[in-house]
Amino acid sequence: MIYKKRTLPSELKALISLDKRLPNNHDKKHNVKKNLLICQASYNGKLEFDEHINEFRPDYPHAILHDLYLQQDGAYFQIDSLVITPSSITIVEVKNHIDKTVIKANPTQFIRVFQNGERKAMRNPYIEIDRKIHLLKNWLGKRGxxxxIDGILTFAHTNELAIEHPSPEMKTMFTYEVPVHFRSLPVNEQILDGHAIYNLANALLEHHKEYNTFPIANLYGINPADIRPGVICPICDRLGMQWGREKWNCLSCGHTGKTEHRQTVEDWFMLVQPKMTNREFRYFTQLNNRNVARGLLAKSGLQLIGERKAAHYILMKEGKSPTPVE
Known part of the structure; x- marks a missing residue:
C-alpha cells in the first residue's frame, strides 16, 4: 500500500515560479535556471522509480512512503522512498544521472564522466544513506x-554504470530492477504485523514536515524588488492578467477566471516573505481596489492575523491524510 504519494517538491515549485518572474537579463537568472533543470531532472527520476515500485504488490502487509522529511536528534533528514515489510525497512535513494557513473572503492568514490570526457567527483551517496539509516533507527528506537533497516542506491537512467568493487553493505541498481529486488527479499520473521505497519506508516505521516527554504529570494540573494509582479495566465503563461467584471482577464489569449490570483499569492509566500498585507497583495497582483483585494484574500485559503494596520495574512497549515492508496 502506498501511504504517501510523491508530490511536486516545494523547491521545484518555487524555482519554476522564480524563473517565470525573474527578468532574462538578471544576473542570477542563469543560476536559477541551472538549479531548476537539476531539480526537475531529480524529480523525474523519482517519478520513474515510483512507476517501477508500483509493480511490487506482495501478498503480505507492507507500506510505501515517498519523499519523507523527518527530524531526529536535532537534524532533518529526507528519504526519497521508504518500504516497510513485516521483517525489514528499506531506505531507497534515487539518482538521475544521464552521464556515466564510476564507483570506486578503497576509498569509496563516485565519479561522473560527462560526454565530453570531463570527470567530476560527486558526493558519496552511501554516506548519506548510512546517515539516514542511523537517524531512522534512533527515530524508531524512541518509539520502541x-x-x-537496509539501504539501496538506485539510478533512474540506464546509463553506463561502472562498479569496480561492489559494496557488500549497500546494494546499487537501476530503478527497473527494484521490483525484482523487493520480491526476492525473504520475510523470515514477522516483526511487524499488518496493524503495526499501519500504525507506523501513519506515525511517519504525522511527523513528516515538508522542508523548504522559503522565501527563496533570500537563498539566491535576489532583491524582492527584482521579482516581477502580476497575475500569470495559466493558459498562455504570460504576466499581466487584469481584474474586471468580477474575474481575471488575460489580454494575450482571452482566458478568464476567478481564482487565477491564488497562484500569485503562493508565489509571494514562496519567493518574497511568509506574510502578506492587503497592500502587498495589491502590488503583487497589480490590483488597485482595496475592497476587491480584501474579498479575494478572504477566499484564498489564508489565515488573517491582527486588525487594521497590523492585519496581515499567512498560509494555513495543511492537514495530512492517513489513508493508504492503491
Missing amino acids: IQIP
Whole structure:
C-alpha cells in the first residue's frame, strides 16, 4: 500500500515560479535556471522509480512512503522512498544521472564522466544513506520499534554504470530492477504485523514536515524588488492578467477566471516573505481596489492575523491524510 504519494517538491515549485518572474537579463537568472533543470531532472527520476515500485504488490502487509522529511536528534533528514515489510525497512535513494557513473572503492568514490570526457567527483551517496539509516533507527528506537533497516542506491537512467568493487553493505541498481529486488527479499520473521505497519506508516505521516527554504529570494540573494509582479495566465503563461467584471482577464489569449490570483499569492509566500498585507497583495497582483483585494484574500485559503494596520495574512497549515492508496 502506498501511504504517501510523491508530490511536486516545494523547491521545484518555487524555482519554476522564480524563473517565470525573474527578468532574462538578471544576473542570477542563469543560476536559477541551472538549479531548476537539476531539480526537475531529480524529480523525474523519482517519478520513474515510483512507476517501477508500483509493480511490487506482495501478498503480505507492507507500506510505501515517498519523499519523507523527518527530524531526529536535532537534524532533518529526507528519504526519497521508504518500504516497510513485516521483517525489514528499506531506505531507497534515487539518482538521475544521464552521464556515466564510476564507483570506486578503497576509498569509496563516485565519479561522473560527462560526454565530453570531463570527470567530476560527486558526493558519496552511501554516506548519506548510512546517515539516514542511523537517524531512522534512533527515530524508531524512541518509539520502541526494533527492526533491521537496509539501504539501496538506485539510478533512474540506464546509463553506463561502472562498479569496480561492489559494496557488500549497500546494494546499487537501476530503478527497473527494484521490483525484482523487493520480491526476492525473504520475510523470515514477522516483526511487524499488518496493524503495526499501519500504525507506523501513519506515525511517519504525522511527523513528516515538508522542508523548504522559503522565501527563496533570500537563498539566491535576489532583491524582492527584482521579482516581477502580476497575475500569470495559466493558459498562455504570460504576466499581466487584469481584474474586471468580477474575474481575471488575460489580454494575450482571452482566458478568464476567478481564482487565477491564488497562484500569485503562493508565489509571494514562496519567493518574497511568509506574510502578506492587503497592500502587498495589491502590488503583487497589480490590483488597485482595496475592497476587491480584501474579498479575494478572504477566499484564498489564508489565515488573517491582527486588525487594521497590523492585519496581515499567512498560509494555513495543511492537514495530512492517513489513508493508504492503491
